[in-house]
Amino acid sequence: MEPVRLGVIGCGVIGKKHMDSAAGADHIDLVAAADLVEANRVEAAEKFRPRRVYASAEELLADGEVEAVVLALPTMVRTKLALAALSKGKHVLLEKPAAMNAADLRRIMAARGKLTVGCCSSRPQFKAHVPIVKELIASGRLGQIRELHVRCLGGCGAKPAKPGPAWRLRRDLNGGGILVNWGCYDLDYLMGLTGWTLRPRVVLAQAWAAPPAFARHIDPTSDAETHFTALVRCEGGEAISIERGEFTATGKQNGWQIVGDAGSLDLTMVSDDPIRITHYAADAEKGATERVIYDATEGWGEMHAGPVRDFAAAIRQGREPLTGLERSLTLQRLTDAIYESARSGSAVTIG
Ligand SMILES: NC(=O)c1ccc[n+]([C@@H]2O[C@H](COP(=O)([O-])OP(=O)(O)OC[C@H]3O[C@@H](n4cnc5c(N)ncnc54)[C@H](O)[C@@H]3O)[C@@H](O)[C@H]2O)c1
Structure with missing residues (x-):
């Protein structure tokens, strides 16, 4: 080549x-x-x-x-x-x-x-576990997909000597805050794992700026959200539930999940600790059975x-x-709708 x-x-x-x-x-x-x-x-x-x-x-x-x-x-x-x-x-x-x-x-x-x-x-999408998870989902073992779920709260460490760069939390420079900094990865990951088949249609969201106690942890010109939550209903009845926060008055919490009517996956998109993926399968006799299908340390290099x-x-x-651009447009339209819903307080339909 x-x-x-x-x-x-x-x-x-x-x-x-x-x-x-x-x-x-x-x-x-x-x-x-x-x-x-x-x-x-x-x-x-x-x-x-x-x-x-x-x-x-x-x-x-x-x-x-x-x-x-x-x-x-x-x-x-x-x-x-x-x-x-x-x-x-x-x-x-x-x-x-x-x-x-x-x-x-x-x-x-x-x-x-x-x-x-x-x-x-x-x-x-370049993480080593992704092809294994994609194949499991494509095989139909989760059945009809019901929900894609993300809940990642960063908590907050001690006040830094110097806040991060101003653009990070500026709407005029970055287009937004934590949603475009990290939520875009969550959405790309979950949409990619499910083969880009989901068609987001209705969004209800809320967003918040950094809590007053942490105002000096960020650049003083920041005006974008450091925490948001959104519920997205897709065309086929699937739901995406996503919450991301940094500088939150919480402990650290990181979880990604895909739930179907025949099984589900507890995922880890990124972590310094080993990435563990658990598959739950619906068994008519035994209930929801649990099996770890992946447990390995992945670097950030890939x-x-x-x-x-x-x-x-x-x-x-x-x-x-x-x-590519079509997939990016799906993510961008969803992003725009989340911001519009958080701003207006109303559900937003993606036409
Ligand atoms: N920092 C990260 O870990 C990271 C990770 C993934 C993606 N990103 C994304 O990459 C983008 C850049 O982030 P970054 O952390 O590298 O920022 P940065 O501030 O470290 O680097 C940006 C660089 O662009 C230069 N620059 C700005 N305007 C320019 C112009 N008109 N012409 C030429 N050079 C110009 C700046 O001088 C600076 O060196 C952001 O959108 C961010 O979301 C950052």
């Missing part, structure tokens, strides 16, 4: 992970990197040795050798850069969330032509390497990346 000639725009925390993953892959040639901040450019040049380093995204996009770009910078600048990259005939990998809203994503869809566009919300390596392979193989 001829290596894909890649440029990475944004050499911050996640841009460096992409460059590391690109540098370690035979099917990717890291041609260029760009960042507005000199220190980040210097570090990227020293560590990952792209052939050229630019001080702006525009300069990198003008590099004719670059055929595909990763947009590893905050959400509010990505759509503009994605459209500029597509207009120059370059494939695009979007960091997550895919866009500020569905309208922006539709603009990217309209401009993509035959180019490949993917989104990094796919990250958890999550970081997966999106850019899959994106490059998808370009050469002429296929969609694991989370």
